[in-house]
Amino acid sequence: MTAAIGSEVLTPLFDRVVIVPQAAKTETDAGVLIPDAAQEKPSQGVVLSVGDDAAVLKPGDRVLYARYTGAEVELNGETVLIIKEREVLGRLTTQVTVHP
Numbered sequence: 125m126t127a128a129i130g131s132e133v134l135t136p137l138f139d140r141v142v143i144v145p146q147a148a149k150t151e152t153d154a155g156v157l158i159p160d161a162a163q164e165k166p167s168q169g170v171v172l173s174v175g176d177d178a179a180v181l182k183p184g185d186r187v188l189y190a191r192y193t194g195a196e197v198e199l200n201g202e203t204v205l206i207i208k209e210r211e212v213l214g215r216l217t218t219q220v221t222v223h224p
Contacts, residue, residue, distance in 0.1 A: 136175040143169040186216040
């Protein structure tokens, strides 16, 4: 499955996945701005595309990954991350609890 942002297309190979990282937090809950140097690298994102050998993930999955893993690539002005599927720590889902 290919990833397309703008005019360039990126097709991950083997078990690699392309992830769009979630934007870094730019201010605290109290409204204090966080300088660029103090902002943490994102560790969550959305799967944009997967290679043919990826077995678990699919495009659109929200995932957690280690902060300093994979390769950052610029694709049509947007930064994406290419990592192996096994380096993804987990999938994020929304759990709905119904109370009787």
